[in-house]
Amino acid sequence: MTDHLAPSTSRSLSPLDQDRHFLGLAVEQARLGWAEGGVPIGAALVHDGQVLALGRNRRVQMNSAIRHGETDCIERAGRLPASVYRRSVLYTTLSPCYMCAGTALLYEIPRIVIGENRSFQASEELLRSHGVQLDVLDDPDCIALMQRMLAERPELWLEDIGEHA
Amino acid sequence: MTDHLAPSTSRSLSPLDQDRHFLGLAVEQARLGWAEGGVPIGAALVHDGQVLALGRNRRVQMNSAIRHGETDCIERAGRLPASVYRRSVLYTTLSPCYMCAGTALLYEIPRIVIGENRSFQASEELLRSHGVQLDVLDDPDCIALMQRMLAERPELWLEDIGEHA
Numbered sequence: 001m002t003d004h005l006a007p008s009t010s011r012s013l014s015p016l017d018q019d020r021h022f023l024g025l026a027v028e029q030a031r032l033g034w035a036e037g038g039v040p041i042g043a044a045l046v047h048d049g050q051v052l053a054l055g056r057n058r059r060v061q062m063n064s065a066i067r068h069g070e071t072d073c074i075e076r077a078g079r080l081p082a083s084v085y086r087r088s089v090l091y092t093t094l095s096p097c098y099m100c101a102g103t104a105l106l107y108e109i110p111r112i113v114i115g116e117n118r119s120f121q122a123s124e125e126l127l128r129s130h131g132v133q134l135d136v137l138d139d140p141d142c143i144a145l146m147q148r149m150l151a152e153r154p155e156l157w158l159e160d161i162g163e164h165a
Numbered sequence: 166m167t168d169h170l171a172p173s174t175s176r177s178l179s180p181l182d183q184d185r186h187f188l189g190l191a192v193e194q195a196r197l198g199w200a201e202g203g204v205p206i207g208a209a210l211v212h213d214g215q216v217l218a219l220g221r222n223r224r225v226q227m228n229s230a231i232r233h234g235e236t237d238c239i240e241r242a243g244r245l246p247a248s249v250y251r252r253s254v255l256y257t258t259l260s261p262c263y264m265c266a267g268t269a270l271l272y273e274i275p276r277i278v279i280g281e282n283r284s285f286q287a288s289e290e291l292l293r294s295h296g297v298q299l300d301v302l303d304d305p306d307c308i309a310l311m312q313r314m315l316a317e318r319p320e321l322w323l324e325d326i327g328e329h330a
């Protein structure tokens with residue numbers, strides 16, 4: 001996927017509108033995951049304005065303990081040179097858990113755009129202490145996705161963050 | 166896999182010998198991974214003396230950016246209740262990277278037995294700061310596996326830890 005935001009489009013958007021565009025792709029992934037019966041969290045990995053991969057939490061869909069939105073996205077991007085990760089931005093609908101934060105630290109992804117951190121927040125201090133730039137958009141769609149999940153599938157959410165159901 | 170260490174055997178081994186036994190299973194996984202052309206790092210997840218899963222780095226084998234020894238092991242253990250992770254020990258032939266450390270923090274695994282940390286060490290301070298008990302066995306077999314890799318496949322190792330080759 002290399003044509004999600006052509007250079008001409010990219011130039012015409014403000015930085016915030018570019019972030020909203022890519023976060024919107026992550027939101028689409030989250031909605032797709034919810035429609036599949038899964039945890040509604042999505043992510044996008046973007047390098048120089050080009051989408052390298054999209055991903056979504058696949059705990060339910062793949063019976064997975066490690067496929068969160070961010071890790072699924074990074075997995076789907078394939079094996080990349082260190083230089084690519086280090087010039088990429090990770091978009092995620094929800095503030096990263098420690099696993100996903102650790103994955104961003106491993107690959108030295110320098111910036112993470114976070115849809116919202118009201119429903120969950122664990123790793124932001126750690127990420128900032130390592131110099132990762134975090135931008136929280138406080139996006140109503142991301143908040144609504146999590147609120148619906150917390151109301152309708154609380155046990156699945158607790159499982160996903162390693163808490164007692 | 167529930168019969169790797171029957172209770173009677175478990176009782177007859179000292180705690181250190183039990184750790185060496187389970188680390189030995191992780192070493193077997195690391196050797197298998199090397200024989201497959203992969204990164205020679207293995208892991209075992211053990212709950213109350215029973216092996217829940219074994220795993221090994223599968224970057225090469227599965228073309229994966231997230232299947233390190235520890236994450237592969239946790240993935241293969243399946244979706245577990247929080248209470249199981251919180252009474253488990255993670256054995257790994259090499260000191261965890263941030264991704265694998267973050268995964269242990271997500272699931273609140275209380276103890277990690279580390280084969281060696283001479284070849285690589287990144288996350289031990291973070292893990293200890295969260296109360297994770299770390300025991301480093303400084304195992305010659307684990308060190309030898311990494312030394313051979315660093316000599317023969319340095320570019321693969323650098324890729325695996327997100328460094329420039």
